[in-house]
Amino acid sequence: MLSKPIPATGESLPVIGLGTYSVFDVDSTAEAIANSHEIVERLTSAGGSLLDTSPMYNRSEKVIGDVIAAGIERQDVFLATKVWTGGREAGIKQMSRSAELMRAEVIDLMQVHNLRDTAVHMQAIREWQDKGRIRYSGLTHYTAGAHEALAREMAEFRPQFIQINYSLGEREAENRVLPLAEELGIAVLINRPYQAGQLFRAVAGKELPEFAQEFADSWGQFFLKFIVSHPAVTCAIPATSKPHHMADNLGAGFGTMPDASMRERMADYFETL
């Protein structure tokens, strides 16, 4: 799979990961864990690694721990979670609980969820990085209305990652956040790559345009290749509850990527829908 370097270290990260909001919020029944395991197995078998979760996603962190216990090798996954609470003590308690639930001695990426109490949590994250319990720091949001605040905090706190919304349906990140991430050397994860599924509804019943057929086998790959071919983007994290959708999404990490003029053509086409 195509990988891109994390600017802070040069470590390479495969461009397709997995979001787990709602889709991994399932009971720990054998059947549900087997399904989640199959999704992660497909991700890692194709060379992908990033799993994104949060304490906000109810049972998702526990399900990730169950999937690892069911045989996914810890070193094959890049675990990204978040701190989503107010205050230092509550944040530290939450980070400890995340590590316990995911059965991870070291968390690869700890992100401040929706910029909630950033200064307080970034200090604790840095302390955990010094102790070797967290590898990378990050900030997240999911709406264009927060891009200015995110940009200010990127400059002030210098996280190693940001996570933000970006897709053919929501291109605002191109204006400020993506160029700033490039300038400051910050890795970028993309959430809502399908606008929570809305993009598929926009193309329901439509064939892929002919010009796209040389680089995409499906609408999912069309949408994801638009994202991961942006020079500032490191990895997209589509969520899915279905192994065959994971396989489809993974296809976007392979083969020809659109260049700048093709990206414009894709955007122009999407606007006509």
Ligand SMILES: NC(=O)c1ccc[n+]([C@@H]2O[C@H](COP(=O)([O-])OP(=O)(O)OC[C@H]3O[C@@H](n4cnc5c(N)ncnc54)[C@H](OP(=O)(O)O)[C@@H]3O)[C@@H](O)[C@H]2O)c1
């Ligand atoms: N503030 C934050 O930090 C924040 C906010 C929002 C999101 N996130 C992260 O970003 C992740 C992704 O965002 P999201 O979950 O909002 O939405 P999304 O990834 O844009 O869309 C998910 C939807 O797309 C469908 N889907 C996935 N692959 C598909 C395929 N190949 N073909 C057809 N349908 C497909 C899924 O349904 P199926 O289950 O049927 O596949 C699901 O309904 C989240 O899970 C979370 O990890 C973070």
